[in-house]
Each structure stands twice: as C-alpha cells, then as structure tokens.
Amino acid sequence: MKICLYLEAAELVAKSGFRTAYEQHRKALQRVGVPVTDDPDSKYDLLHLHFFGPKSLFYLKRAKRLKIPVVVHAHSMGAHDFEDSFTLFNSIAPLYEKYLYYFYQSSDAIFTCSQYAREQLRIQGITKPICVVSNAVDRERFRFSAEGRRAYRGRLGLKNFTVFCAGNVIPRKGILDFLEVARRLPQIDFVWFGHIWPKLLTFYPEMHRAVENRPPNVLMPGFVEDTPAAFSAGDLLFLPSFRENQPMVLLEAASLGRPLLVRDIPEYRGWLKDRVNARMGASMEEFVHIISELAQNPHAWQRLSQAAEELAHASSLPVVGQHLKDLYEQLLQAAVPA
Numbered sequence: 001m002k003i004c005l006y007l008e009a010a011e012l013v014a015k016s017g018f019r020t021a022y023e024q025h026r027k028a029l030q031r032v033g034v035p036v037t038d039d040p041d042s043k044y045d046l047l048h049l050h051f052f053g054p055k056s057l058f059y060l061k062r063a064k065r066l067k068i069p070v071v072v073h074a075h076s077m078g079a080h081d082f083e084d085s086f087t088l089f090n091s092i093a094p095l096y097e098k099y100l101y102y103f104y105q106s107s108d109a110i111f112t113c114s115q116y117a118r119e120q121l122r123i124q125g126i127t128k129p130i131c132v133v134s135n136a137v138d139r140e141r142f143r144f145s146a147e148g149r150r151a152y153r154g155r156l157g158l159k160n161f162t163v164f165c166a167g168n169v170i171p172r173k174g175i176l177d178f179l180e181v182a183r184r185l186p187q188i189d190f191v192w193f194g195h196i197w198p199k200l201l202t203f204y205p206e207m208h209r210a211v212e213n214r215p216p217n218v219l220m221p222g223f224v225e226d227t228p229a230a231f232s233a234g235d236l237l238f239l240p241s242f243r244e245n246q247p248m249v250l251l252e253a254a255s256l257g258r259p260l261l262v263r264d265i266p267e268y269r270g271w272l273k274d275r276v277n278a279r280m281g282a283s284m285e286e287f288v289h290i291i292s293e294l295a296q297n298p299h300a301w302q303r304l305s306q307a308a309e310e311l312a313h314a315s316s317l318p319v320v321g322q323h324l325k326d327l328y329e330q331l332l333q334a335a336v337p338a
Contacts, residue, residue, distance in 0.1 A: 002035040003328060004044040006059065008051040018075055020248045021113075022050040024136040025073075028321030034328070046328055048111075049073060052103045060106055069335045071328075072107040074130075075245065076100060077120045097124070104128065109331055113246035116267045131327055135246050136320035137312050141228060142255035148229025156219055156233065158189045161295040163261075164234030166193040166227070166249045167241070169211065169220070171204050174240030174263065181238070181287045183215045188295060190215075190238075193230055195223045231256050235301070236294055240287065243267070255312035259304035261290055277307040 007022040025048075029036050037044055040059040047063045048071040049056045063070045104110055104126050111133040112118055118130045153162075163182075167173045169192065182190040199208060211220070224230045231237070237253035238261045245267060250260055262268060264280040274280040279294070281287045294301050313319070 001046070001325075001328060001332060002037065002044045003029060004037050004040055004042065004047045005029070006038060006040045006047065006049055006051075006056065008049075008053040008056045018050060021073070021075065021135045024138060024248075024317070025050075025320070025324065027138055028136040028317040029324055030321075031317045032321035032325050034321070034325050044068070045332060046071065048328075049107075050075070052076075052100060057103060057106075060103070064106070067335070069108045069331045070106075071109050071111055071331065072104055073133075074100075074104060074110050074112040074117060074121060077112075077117055077124075077245070101125065108335070109327075111327070114267055115270050117245050133323060133327065134315040134320055135248055135251055136317050137248070137251040137255045137315050139255050139312060139316050142231075142252050142312070143228065144256045145229055145232045148226070149232040152230050152233035156191065156221065158191070158219075158233060160187060160189045160217075161236075162189040162191060162234045163236045163238045163291055164191040164193065164231065164258075165237065165239050166231070166252075167239070167247070169194055169196045169207070171207055172242055174242055175207060176210055177240040177263075177284060177287070178238065179210050179214050179218060180284060181240070181291065182218045184284070184288050185291060186215065186217055188217065188291065190218045191234060192218070192220045193222070193224050193227070194220075196220065227252060228256065231258060234258060236261060236291065238287070238291065239263070241265075246271070251312055251315050254308035257305040257309050259294060259301055259308055260311075261287065261294075272311075277304070277311045279304065 005022065005026050010019060026036055040047065046069045047059060049060060050073045060070050101124060105128060107128055109129045109131060110121065110126065111131050112121065113133060113135050115132055118132055121130055165178055169175055178192060231253055237258045239247060239249060240263050242263065242265065254260060260278040262272060262278060262280055264282045272278040272280065279290045281290055
C-alpha cells in the first residue's frame, strides 16, 4: 500500500493549520511504516488530499478516472469557519461552501478531525462516508523545554504568570476578547504568537484599533518557528476562538503540559471536558476568573497539565498513524471488485 498525501499550495498555507496537519499526518504514516509520496504524478494506491484548490480537483478527477480511491481531508466546513477571517471572505462564503460541497462529494471518503465537523457536513448534505481522524502531534518535538522557556522568557521580558495563544490575528480567533481579558488582568503577562496580516487582507477596523492600543501586558511577537520553545515560555494556553475544528495549537500546547482554556463551543464537545482535561468559559468574566484561579492555585494547574498531556497522547503520531493505516486498508479493500 502506497499513499499519495498531497497538499496543494503548501507555501501559501505555510503559516496555517492546514500545513501543520498535513506534515504531522505524513510523519504519522511514516511512523507506522506506510510508504508515502507527495507527488500526485507518481504511482500510488490511494490519493489523500489536504486542500481543495484547482490542482487538487484536477488530481481528484484523474484518480477517479483511473479507479484510484480518493480521500479528501475536510479541514473546512464552509462558511462556519470561513467567515470573520480575511477581507471579503464573508461575501464569498456561500459560493465557497457550494464549491466545497462539490469537491467533497466528488471523493470516495472524507476525513475530518471532530465529530462536530462530521455532523455539520452531514447537515450540509454530504452523503459520502465521513471518518473522524484526529490531527496528530509530534510528542518528541513538542516536549516542554526548560532551556527554551528561559530563552523565550528572557527574550520577551516575561516576569509573571504567562497566558499565551497562537494563530492568525483575525476576529474569528477571539483576539478582541484575548486583549480585553488581558486588560482586566494587568498583573499577568499575555502573549499572542501569530502572523499579523496587512490591513488590506484583514480589514476589520475595530480589531486593528484594539491591537494598536493593546494593554502594556500584551506582547505580539508575530509568527515563530520554534513553537515548542515559545510555548514552553507560557503557563496557560488561552484560545477564545468562536469557531474551530480541532486546532493544532491545542494539541501542541497540551503535549507540552500547558493547561488549556477555551471558549465553550459545540466543536469541542465529546473531546474537551471542563475541569477534566481543559477549562471552558462562555464570558469575559469567566475567562478572567479561570485565569486568576489557575495562576494562584498550583495544584489545579498541575492536575490540568497532566490531563493535557494525556489528551495529547491520544493524538500522538503512532496512534493517529495506525488509525489512518486501518482506514486506508478498509477503503482499498472496498475498492477491489468482487
């Protein structure tokens, strides 16, 4: 069995979860001994697409003509996670959703990383088989580093309990709430790691004003390459995103033993549980209260730290790689004529 794992426009999405999820799935397959190629013009038994652009559609159609099974990875659910991101995206969201429907329906099977996403795709009318496959995290790379912590805390001038987040600076990620919570907790340091796009691409005046006038306890160093060291500098991952699927940043922070604080949204149900493996809040007041509690209660922090690592283990490379391998074998077996 040889798999073609293809990511169109890899450079375009180099700073996104698409690229990270693709690379981790590639590592996961290699970990369990599945031969992988990224060349869709080579020979392979199954095509697994991680993007939905025109080249991907071309290779999908060609594979179907050649009777090669095609899996599409549904990183996006359409308008649900498309709106409130980049300029004009809200206007074209309905067209985008129609194209995704056509693209997904053209495949033999769809992989997505949460039960919620599976349910949403069904509601949209997708009839092809949909399998829930977790994103994978490289636990050997994403290990807590005391040296990295010292280096990044020194570089950023962090002195206090540190709350951090990572992701594109766009409204959907909850950047406005992140900044307001920081304003209410001046005794705590806040860091947002992530690319700040030009205003032409993210024209949201309220967001730009808030970022430019952010409180003095908020640092925004931009996109960082050494994420394990950067995340080690923090004490708590706070992702107040309004719409998600299964963010890589949660798995990466969890693998480092950083407790997780997220907004209580349907996407996480069945995966994250409040006071079990994460903390969940629904308002500014709740976020402030939870952060204050964890900053002052080392026992509660330690318990959530251990729970986060257990969460990451369930999405480790060997576990996800074996799951992918099993699903590929099932699809290939089903494709063999009786």
